[in-house]
Amino acid sequence: MRKGDRLKEKIIKKEQIGKWLEKLGKDYEIWAPVKKNGLVSFYPIQSAKEIYFDFLNSKKTPKDLFFPQSEVLLSFPKEEVGKEVKTILQKPRIIFAIRPCDAKSLALLDQVFDSEDYQDPYYVERREGILLVGLACTHPQQSCFCTSVGGGPFEKAHLDLVMADLGDGKYFVEALTQLGEGLMQRDDSLQDVQEKDREKLAKTKEEAEEKVKSKLVTKGLEKKLDKIFDSPLWDRVHQRCLGCGICTYLCSTCHCFALLDEKDKARVKRIRNWDSCMFPEFTVEASGHNPRISNRERMRQRVMHKFNYFVERYGETACVGCGRCIQSCPVNIDIREIIEEIRNE
Ligand code: SF4
Ligand code: SF4
Numbered sequence: 001m002r003k004g005d006r007l008k009e010k011i012i013k014k015e016q017i018g019k020w021l022e023k024l025g026k027d028y029e030i031w032a033p034v035k036k037n038g039l040v041s042f043y044p045i046q047s048a049k050e051i052y053f054d055f056l057n058s059k060k061t062p063k064d065l066f067f068p069q070s071e072v073l074l075s076f077p078k079e080e081v082g083k084e085v086k087t088i089l090q091k092p093r094i095i096f097a098i099r100p101c102d103a104k105s106l107a108l109l110d111q112v113f114d115s116e117d118y119q120d121p122y123y124v125e126r127r128e129g130i131l132l133v134g135l136a137c138t139h140p141q142q143s144c145f146c147t148s149v150g151g152g153p154f155e156k157a158h159l160d161l162v163m164a165d166l167g168d169g170k171y172f173v174e175a176l177t178q179l180g181e182g183l184m185q186r187d188d189s190l191q192d193v194q195e196k197d198r199e200k201l202a203k204t205k206e207e208a209e210e211k212v213k214s215k216l217v218t219k220g221l222e223k224k225l226d227k228i229f230d231s232p233l234w235d236r237v238h239q240r241c242l243g244c245g246i247c248t249y250l251c252s253t254c255h256c257f258a259l260l261d262e263k264d265k266a267r268v269k270r271i272r273n274w275d276s277c278m279f280p281e282f283t284v285e286a287s288g289h290n291p292r293i294s295n296r297e298r299m300r301q302r303v304m305h306k307f308n309y310f311v312e313r314y315g316e317t318a319c320v321g322c323g324r325c326i327q328s329c330p331v332n333i334d335i336r337e338i339i340e341e342i343r344n345e
Helices: 014-025 100-113 121-127 178-185 195-211 221-227 233-237 295-314 324-328 335-344
Strands: 009-013 029-036 039-045 070-077 093-098 131-135 161-165 170-175 257-263 267-274
Touching: 009 014, 014 029, 014 170, 039 093, 093 100, 100 121, 100 131, 100 295, 131 178, 161 178, 161 195, 170 178, 170 195, 221 295, 221 335, 233 295, 233 335, 295 335, 324 335
Parallel strands: 029 093, 093 131, 131 161
Antiparallel strands: 009 170, 029 039, 070 267, 161 170, 257 267
Protein backbone atom coordinates (compact mmCIF):
# COMPACT_ATOMS: atom_id res chain seq x y z
CA MET A 1 0.00 0.00 0.00
CA ARG A 2 1.33 3.43 -0.96
CA LYS A 3 1.92 6.03 1.71
CA GLY A 4 -1.23 8.13 2.09
CA ASP A 5 -3.57 5.48 0.64
CA ARG A 6 -4.93 4.90 4.12
CA LEU A 7 -6.50 8.36 3.93
CA LYS A 8 -7.61 8.16 0.33
CA GLU A 9 -9.30 4.77 0.43
CA LYS A 10 -12.01 3.81 2.88
CA ILE A 11 -14.89 1.44 3.33
CA ILE A 12 -18.37 2.72 4.01
CA LYS A 13 -21.22 0.45 5.03
CA LYS A 14 -24.49 0.98 3.18
CA GLU A 15 -26.27 1.97 6.40
CA GLN A 16 -23.62 4.68 7.05
CA ILE A 17 -24.20 6.51 3.75
CA GLY A 18 -27.19 8.43 5.13
CA LYS A 19 -25.15 9.95 7.96
CA TRP A 20 -22.26 10.81 5.63
CA LEU A 21 -24.58 12.58 3.19
CA GLU A 22 -26.28 14.38 6.07
CA LYS A 23 -22.90 15.89 6.99
CA LEU A 24 -22.13 16.80 3.38
CA GLY A 25 -25.62 18.24 2.97
CA LYS A 26 -24.79 21.01 5.45
CA ASP A 27 -22.49 22.64 2.87
CA TYR A 28 -23.60 21.19 -0.44
CA GLU A 29 -26.72 20.71 -2.46
CA ILE A 30 -26.68 17.00 -3.30
CA TRP A 31 -28.14 15.62 -6.51
CA ALA A 32 -28.48 11.86 -6.85
CA PRO A 33 -30.37 9.20 -8.86
CA VAL A 34 -34.02 9.02 -7.78
CA LYS A 35 -36.73 6.80 -9.24
CA LYS A 36 -39.92 8.68 -10.13
CA ASN A 37 -42.76 7.22 -12.18
CA GLY A 38 -40.56 4.26 -13.06
CA LEU A 39 -37.72 6.39 -14.47
CA VAL A 40 -34.39 7.14 -12.79
CA SER A 41 -32.97 10.66 -13.13
CA PHE A 42 -30.85 13.01 -11.03
CA TYR A 43 -32.78 15.18 -8.51
CA PRO A 44 -31.80 17.21 -5.44
CA ILE A 45 -32.14 15.03 -2.34
CA GLN A 46 -32.60 15.71 1.36
CA SER A 47 -31.94 12.19 2.56
CA ALA A 48 -30.08 9.08 1.35
CA LYS A 49 -33.41 7.22 1.57
CA GLU A 50 -34.45 8.95 -1.66
CA ILE A 51 -31.48 7.55 -3.64
CA TYR A 52 -32.15 4.65 -5.96
CA PHE A 53 -28.87 2.75 -5.80
CA ASP A 54 -29.88 -0.19 -8.00
CA PHE A 55 -30.06 1.84 -11.20
CA LEU A 56 -28.19 0.64 -14.29
CA ASN A 57 -27.98 4.19 -15.59
CA SER A 58 -30.30 7.19 -15.46
CA LYS A 59 -32.80 7.58 -18.30
CA LYS A 60 -31.83 11.22 -18.83
CA THR A 61 -28.19 12.22 -18.58
CA PRO A 62 -27.00 14.56 -15.84
CA LYS A 63 -25.95 17.04 -18.56
CA ASP A 64 -29.14 19.03 -18.06
CA LEU A 65 -27.93 20.11 -14.61
CA PHE A 66 -25.37 22.26 -16.44
CA PHE A 67 -26.99 22.68 -19.82
CA PRO A 68 -30.78 22.57 -19.23
CA GLN A 69 -33.19 21.51 -21.97
CA SER A 70 -34.71 24.97 -21.88
CA GLU A 71 -33.45 28.03 -20.03
CA VAL A 72 -34.10 31.74 -20.03
CA LEU A 73 -30.74 33.39 -20.68
CA LEU A 74 -31.95 36.96 -20.33
CA SER A 75 -35.19 38.49 -19.16
CA PHE A 76 -35.76 42.16 -18.58
CA PRO A 77 -38.35 44.90 -18.84
CA LYS A 78 -38.54 46.19 -22.39
CA GLU A 79 -37.12 49.54 -21.39
CA GLU A 80 -33.90 47.82 -20.16
CA VAL A 81 -33.12 46.12 -23.46
CA GLY A 82 -29.36 46.32 -24.09
CA LYS A 83 -28.35 46.60 -20.42
CA GLU A 84 -26.20 43.91 -18.85
CA VAL A 85 -28.17 41.20 -17.05
CA LYS A 86 -26.56 39.13 -14.29
CA THR A 87 -26.46 35.37 -14.71
CA ILE A 88 -27.74 32.79 -12.25
CA LEU A 89 -25.68 32.02 -9.15
CA GLN A 90 -25.57 28.44 -7.91
CA LYS A 91 -24.83 26.84 -4.54
CA PRO A 92 -21.94 24.37 -4.35
CA ARG A 93 -23.26 21.05 -5.52
CA ILE A 94 -22.36 17.37 -5.39
CA ILE A 95 -23.53 15.04 -8.13
CA PHE A 96 -23.68 11.78 -6.23
CA ALA A 97 -23.51 8.33 -7.85
CA ILE A 98 -22.80 9.60 -11.35
CA ARG A 99 -21.68 6.83 -13.73
CA PRO A 100 -18.12 6.99 -15.14
CA CYS A 101 -19.40 7.44 -18.72
CA ASP A 102 -21.51 10.45 -17.71
CA ALA A 103 -18.56 12.01 -15.86
CA LYS A 104 -16.53 11.65 -19.05
CA SER A 105 -19.30 13.26 -21.08
CA LEU A 106 -19.16 16.34 -18.81
CA ALA A 107 -15.43 16.62 -19.49
CA LEU A 108 -16.24 16.57 -23.22
CA LEU A 109 -18.91 19.24 -22.78
CA ASP A 110 -16.37 21.33 -20.84
CA GLN A 111 -14.25 21.47 -23.98
CA VAL A 112 -17.18 22.96 -25.89
CA PHE A 113 -18.58 25.35 -23.29
CA ASP A 114 -15.49 26.23 -21.28
CA SER A 115 -12.51 26.46 -23.59
CA GLU A 116 -9.79 29.07 -23.94
CA ASP A 117 -11.59 30.46 -26.98
CA TYR A 118 -15.08 30.52 -25.59
CA GLN A 119 -16.75 30.36 -22.18
CA ASP A 120 -20.47 29.98 -21.93
CA PRO A 121 -21.20 31.92 -18.71
CA TYR A 122 -24.37 29.97 -17.91
CA TYR A 123 -22.69 26.58 -18.22
CA VAL A 124 -19.48 27.71 -16.51
CA GLU A 125 -21.33 29.13 -13.53
CA ARG A 126 -23.24 25.89 -12.98
CA ARG A 127 -20.20 23.72 -13.53
CA GLU A 128 -17.73 25.58 -11.30
CA GLY A 129 -17.22 24.05 -7.90
CA ILE A 130 -19.24 20.93 -8.75
CA LEU A 131 -17.95 17.78 -7.12
CA LEU A 132 -18.51 14.48 -8.87
CA VAL A 133 -18.92 11.40 -6.71
CA GLY A 134 -18.92 8.43 -9.06
CA LEU A 135 -20.55 5.04 -8.68
CA ALA A 136 -18.70 2.33 -10.61
CA CYS A 137 -20.90 0.13 -12.83
CA THR A 138 -21.02 -3.39 -11.48
CA HIS A 139 -23.78 -4.39 -13.94
CA PRO A 140 -23.09 -2.83 -17.35
CA GLN A 141 -26.01 -3.23 -19.73
CA GLN A 142 -26.19 -5.04 -23.06
CA SER A 143 -26.19 -1.64 -24.82
CA CYS A 144 -23.03 -0.34 -23.07
CA PHE A 145 -19.81 0.00 -25.06
CA CYS A 146 -17.75 2.40 -22.92
CA THR A 147 -14.62 0.25 -23.23
CA SER A 148 -14.62 0.82 -27.01
CA VAL A 149 -14.48 4.61 -26.66
CA GLY A 150 -11.76 5.01 -24.03
CA GLY A 151 -13.84 4.44 -20.89
CA GLY A 152 -14.69 1.59 -18.59
CA PRO A 153 -17.22 0.60 -15.91
CA PHE A 154 -14.67 1.39 -13.17
CA GLU A 155 -13.05 4.35 -14.95
CA LYS A 156 -11.97 7.04 -12.46
CA ALA A 157 -11.09 9.94 -14.77
CA HIS A 158 -12.91 13.24 -14.18
CA LEU A 159 -14.28 12.17 -10.78
CA ASP A 160 -13.44 13.59 -7.34
CA LEU A 161 -14.31 10.43 -5.54
CA VAL A 162 -15.44 7.01 -6.70
CA MET A 163 -17.50 4.38 -4.91
CA ALA A 164 -17.79 0.71 -5.83
CA ASP A 165 -20.38 -1.67 -4.42
CA LEU A 166 -18.49 -4.68 -3.06
CA GLY A 167 -21.75 -6.60 -2.84
CA ASP A 168 -21.50 -7.43 0.85
CA GLY A 169 -23.22 -4.37 2.26
CA LYS A 170 -20.07 -2.28 1.81
CA TYR A 171 -18.77 0.28 -0.65
CA PHE A 172 -15.12 0.81 -1.46
CA VAL A 173 -14.57 4.60 -1.52
CA GLU A 174 -11.54 6.17 -3.17
CA ALA A 175 -10.71 9.88 -3.20
CA LEU A 176 -9.23 11.02 -6.50
CA THR A 177 -8.77 14.73 -5.82
CA GLN A 178 -8.08 16.81 -2.74
CA LEU A 179 -11.71 17.96 -2.75
CA GLY A 180 -12.81 14.35 -2.88
CA GLU A 181 -10.53 13.57 0.04
CA GLY A 182 -12.18 16.43 1.91
CA LEU A 183 -15.63 14.88 1.35
CA MET A 184 -14.42 11.53 2.62
CA GLN A 185 -12.87 13.03 5.72
CA ARG A 186 -16.14 14.67 6.76
CA ASP A 187 -17.15 11.37 8.29
CA ASP A 188 -14.63 9.79 10.64
CA SER A 189 -16.69 6.63 10.97
CA LEU A 190 -15.53 5.40 7.55
CA GLN A 191 -13.43 2.28 8.04
CA ASP A 192 -9.95 1.36 6.92
CA VAL A 193 -9.60 -0.87 3.89
CA GLN A 194 -8.57 -4.48 4.49
CA GLU A 195 -6.64 -6.62 2.01
CA LYS A 196 -9.75 -8.74 1.37
CA ASP A 197 -11.65 -5.56 0.34
CA ARG A 198 -8.96 -4.79 -2.21
CA GLU A 199 -9.17 -8.32 -3.59
CA LYS A 200 -12.97 -8.06 -3.78
CA LEU A 201 -12.67 -4.73 -5.60
CA ALA A 202 -10.27 -6.17 -8.20
CA LYS A 203 -12.58 -9.16 -8.79
CA THR A 204 -15.70 -6.98 -9.07
CA LYS A 205 -13.93 -4.70 -11.55
CA GLU A 206 -12.80 -7.62 -13.70
CA GLU A 207 -16.29 -9.12 -13.72
CA ALA A 208 -17.84 -5.77 -14.67
CA GLU A 209 -15.42 -5.29 -17.56
CA GLU A 210 -16.23 -8.77 -18.82
CA LYS A 211 -19.93 -7.86 -18.88
CA VAL A 212 -19.28 -5.14 -21.48
CA LYS A 213 -19.71 -7.49 -24.42
CA SER A 214 -19.65 -4.96 -27.28
CA LYS A 215 -16.10 -4.56 -28.51
CA LEU A 216 -15.82 -2.04 -31.34
CA VAL A 217 -12.73 -0.74 -33.03
CA THR A 218 -13.12 3.03 -33.04
CA LYS A 219 -9.44 3.94 -33.44
CA GLY A 220 -8.90 5.61 -36.80
CA LEU A 221 -12.64 5.78 -37.49
CA GLU A 222 -12.34 9.51 -38.18
CA LYS A 223 -9.96 8.82 -41.09
CA LYS A 224 -12.31 6.22 -42.53
CA LEU A 225 -15.21 8.68 -42.28
CA ASP A 226 -13.21 11.26 -44.23
CA LYS A 227 -13.21 8.87 -47.17
CA ILE A 228 -16.86 7.78 -47.18
CA PHE A 229 -18.80 11.04 -47.10
CA ASP A 230 -20.58 10.13 -50.34
CA SER A 231 -20.79 6.40 -49.73
CA PRO A 232 -24.04 4.46 -50.44
CA LEU A 233 -23.73 3.33 -46.80
CA TRP A 234 -25.61 6.49 -45.80
CA ASP A 235 -28.53 5.44 -48.03
CA ARG A 236 -28.88 2.30 -45.91
CA VAL A 237 -28.25 3.28 -42.30
CA HIS A 238 -30.89 5.99 -42.05
CA GLN A 239 -33.77 4.11 -43.58
CA ARG A 240 -35.75 3.25 -40.44
CA CYS A 241 -35.07 6.64 -38.81
CA LEU A 242 -38.18 8.62 -37.86
CA GLY A 243 -36.29 11.85 -37.15
CA CYS A 244 -37.70 11.93 -33.60
CA GLY A 245 -34.42 13.25 -32.09
CA ILE A 246 -34.59 10.99 -28.99
CA CYS A 247 -31.07 9.72 -29.67
CA THR A 248 -29.69 13.26 -29.43
CA TYR A 249 -31.85 14.50 -26.54
CA LEU A 250 -30.87 11.54 -24.35
CA CYS A 251 -27.24 11.57 -25.48
CA SER A 252 -24.89 12.71 -22.76
CA THR A 253 -22.59 14.51 -25.21
CA CYS A 254 -25.00 16.12 -27.72
CA HIS A 255 -25.06 19.83 -27.11
CA CYS A 256 -26.71 21.67 -30.02
CA PHE A 257 -29.12 24.43 -29.11
CA ALA A 258 -31.28 27.12 -30.66
CA LEU A 259 -31.89 30.65 -29.38
CA LEU A 260 -35.34 32.15 -29.35
CA ASP A 261 -36.49 35.66 -28.43
CA GLU A 262 -39.93 36.08 -26.90
CA LYS A 263 -41.77 39.14 -25.69
CA ASP A 264 -45.01 39.90 -23.98
CA LYS A 265 -46.40 43.29 -22.96
CA ALA A 266 -43.91 43.81 -20.15
CA ARG A 267 -40.85 41.67 -20.69
CA VAL A 268 -38.39 40.45 -23.28
CA LYS A 269 -36.81 36.99 -22.94
CA ARG A 270 -33.98 35.22 -24.71
CA ILE A 271 -34.45 31.48 -24.35
CA ARG A 272 -32.03 28.68 -25.15
CA ASN A 273 -33.57 25.31 -26.07
CA TRP A 274 -31.87 22.06 -26.96
CA ASP A 275 -31.98 21.40 -30.67
CA SER A 276 -31.21 18.28 -32.66
CA CYS A 277 -29.37 17.62 -35.93
CA MET A 278 -31.98 14.89 -36.50
CA PHE A 279 -34.75 17.49 -36.96
CA PRO A 280 -35.45 18.69 -40.54
CA GLU A 281 -35.64 22.36 -39.44
CA PHE A 282 -32.19 22.26 -37.83
CA THR A 283 -30.40 23.48 -40.95
CA VAL A 284 -33.17 25.29 -42.83
CA GLU A 285 -31.71 28.56 -44.06
CA ALA A 286 -33.55 31.89 -44.25
CA SER A 287 -34.03 31.38 -48.00
CA GLY A 288 -35.90 28.12 -47.31
CA HIS A 289 -33.05 25.99 -48.66
CA ASN A 290 -32.11 23.01 -46.50
CA PRO A 291 -28.63 21.56 -47.11
CA ARG A 292 -29.52 18.43 -45.09
CA ILE A 293 -32.60 17.62 -47.03
CA SER A 294 -33.37 14.10 -45.75
CA ASN A 295 -32.70 11.74 -42.85
CA ARG A 296 -29.75 10.43 -44.88
CA GLU A 297 -27.81 13.69 -44.50
CA ARG A 298 -28.95 14.13 -40.89
CA MET A 299 -27.86 10.67 -39.81
CA ARG A 300 -24.52 11.21 -41.54
CA GLN A 301 -24.12 14.51 -39.71
CA ARG A 302 -24.83 12.89 -36.33
CA VAL A 303 -22.23 10.18 -36.94
CA MET A 304 -19.70 12.55 -38.51
CA HIS A 305 -19.98 15.01 -35.63
CA LYS A 306 -19.37 12.34 -33.01
CA PHE A 307 -16.68 10.31 -34.72
CA ASN A 308 -14.98 12.73 -37.09
CA TYR A 309 -15.52 16.49 -36.53
CA PHE A 310 -15.26 16.30 -32.72
CA VAL A 311 -12.15 14.12 -32.93
CA GLU A 312 -10.56 16.56 -35.37
CA ARG A 313 -11.33 19.50 -33.11
CA TYR A 314 -10.84 18.11 -29.61
CA GLY A 315 -8.90 14.87 -30.14
CA GLU A 316 -11.63 12.67 -28.66
CA THR A 317 -14.78 10.90 -29.79
CA ALA A 318 -18.01 12.64 -28.79
CA CYS A 319 -19.51 9.36 -27.66
CA VAL A 320 -18.96 7.74 -24.28
CA GLY A 321 -20.71 4.46 -25.07
CA CYS A 322 -23.53 4.98 -22.57
CA GLY A 323 -25.96 3.20 -24.89
CA ARG A 324 -28.91 5.52 -24.24
CA CYS A 325 -29.50 6.14 -27.94
CA ILE A 326 -29.60 2.37 -28.51
CA GLN A 327 -32.03 1.72 -25.67
CA SER A 328 -34.47 4.46 -26.58
CA CYS A 329 -34.54 4.58 -30.38
CA PRO A 330 -38.15 3.63 -31.25
CA VAL A 331 -37.02 1.77 -34.39
CA ASN A 332 -33.96 0.02 -32.89
CA ILE A 333 -31.26 1.91 -34.75
CA ASP A 334 -28.03 0.87 -33.08
CA ILE A 335 -25.01 3.17 -33.37
CA ARG A 336 -22.74 0.14 -32.80
CA GLU A 337 -24.05 -1.44 -36.00
CA ILE A 338 -23.43 1.82 -37.88
CA ILE A 339 -19.84 1.89 -36.59
CA GLU A 340 -19.38 -1.72 -37.74
CA GLU A 341 -20.79 -0.89 -41.18
CA ILE A 342 -18.39 2.06 -41.48
CA ARG A 343 -15.48 -0.20 -40.50
CA ASN A 344 -16.44 -2.74 -43.15
CA GLU A 345 -17.15 -0.21 -45.87
S1 SF4 B 1 -33.92 7.90 -31.94
FE1 SF4 B 1 -33.83 6.54 -33.73
S2 SF4 B 1 -35.62 7.15 -34.97
FE2 SF4 B 1 -35.27 8.81 -33.52
S3 SF4 B 1 -33.95 10.26 -34.65
FE3 SF4 B 1 -32.57 8.91 -33.48
S4 SF4 B 1 -32.03 7.26 -34.90
FE4 SF4 B 1 -33.85 8.31 -35.77
S1 SF4 C 1 -24.10 8.48 -29.13
FE1 SF4 C 1 -25.38 7.06 -27.96
S2 SF4 C 1 -23.91 5.74 -26.86
FE2 SF4 C 1 -22.76 7.55 -27.57
S3 SF4 C 1 -22.82 8.99 -25.83
FE3 SF4 C 1 -24.57 9.50 -27.19
S4 SF4 C 1 -26.32 8.32 -26.34
FE4 SF4 C 1 -24.43 7.46 -25.45
